[in-house]
Amino acid sequence: QVQLQESGPGLVKPSETLSLSCTVSGGSVRSVMHYWSWIRQPPAKGLEWIGYVYDSGSTNYHPSLKSRVIISVDTSKNQFSLTLTSVTAADTAVYYCARSLAVAGSRYFDLWGRGTLVTVSS
Amino acid sequence: EIVLTQSPDTLSLSPGEGATLSCRASQTISGNYLAWYQQKPGQAPRLLIFGALNRAAGFPDRFSGRGSGTEFTLTISRLEPEDSAVYYCQHYGNSPWTFGQGTKIEIK
Numbered sequence: 328q329v330q331l332q333e334s335g336p337g338l339v340k341p342s343e344t345l346s347l348s349c350t351v352s353g354g355s356v357r358s359v360m361h362y363w364s365w366i367r368q369p370p371a372k373g374l375e376w377i378g379y380v381y382d383s384g385s386t387n388y389h390p391s392l393k394s395r396v397i398i399s400v401d402t403s404k405n406q407f408s409l410t411l412t413s414v415t416a417a418d419t420a421v422y423y424c425a426r427s428l429a430v431a432g433s434r435y436f437d438l439w440g441r442g443t444l445v446t447v448s449s
Numbered sequence: 450e451i452v453l454t455q456s457p458d459t460l461s462l463s464p465g466e467g468a469t470l471s472c473r474a475s476q477t478i479s480g481n482y483l484a485w486y487q488q489k490p491g492q493a494p495r496l497l498i499f500g501a502l503n504r505a506a507g508f509p510d511r512f513s514g515r516g517s518g519t520e521f522t523l524t525i526s527r528l529e530p531e532d533s534a535v536y537y538c539q540h541y542g543n544s545p546w547t548f549g550q551g552t553k554i555e556i557k
Contacts, residue, residue: 373537373548373549373550373551374486374494374537374539374548374551375548376544376545376546376547376548387544389544389545390450390545391545423493423494427541431480432480432482432500433499434482434541434546435482435484435496435499435539435541436484436486436494436496436539436541437496437499437505439493439494439495440493441492441493442493
């Protein structure tokens with residue numbers, strides 16, 4: 328069965344760049360059937376969709392983060408990645424990677440990683 | 450952007466009771482592209498309902514969803530201790546996809 332696993336630094340300094348990866352096991356990140364998303368959750372708060380990558384390169388980002396976000400795919404590692412620039416304390420959150428079907432009407436998140444906490448602090 | 454407002458923020462109920470959670474959208478959600486997720490402490494959210502009323506695999510029929518347009522509900526009947534969690538609604542129509550702020554169910 329397909330599983331997702333986030334990885335990356337747990338601590339990032341303010342104004343620097345946050346970089347996370349999500350490894351897809353049991354399936355292929357090249358699948359044209361799926362969107363591969365990043366979602367975050369600040370401590371004790373709700374969920375925020377950040378964006379997705381699709382078909383090894385097409386992307387769609389939340390407008391509020393669009394100027395700072397890049398989501399990309401590394402097919403050689405079967406991973407997709409999140410880059411968030413110029414971070415502040417407000418970017419402190421648990422970051423989840425998730426999958427949804429690239430079919431209208433089925434774009435709910437049916438598979439999630441366990442999440443990884445990223446703290447922005449000097 | 451569609452804003453989803455959930456109510457109430459918290460429900461404190463006893464085992465065996467029923468719960469009704471509300472999710473109101475700031476504009477019509479086309480195709481009833483509305484999902485519910487269950488999140489237990491320290492865990493990732495888990496898909497519970499999709500298409501407003503379709504139950505995901507692994508959840509009993511005590512969980513049911515309904516609604517259309519801008520008003521959606523999640524009903525949990527005969528609450529059990531393991532239902533203690535935060536429940537989020539989410540729309541997955543036109544992006545940006547957004548979540549409600551969550552309703553926490555506490556089992557006394």
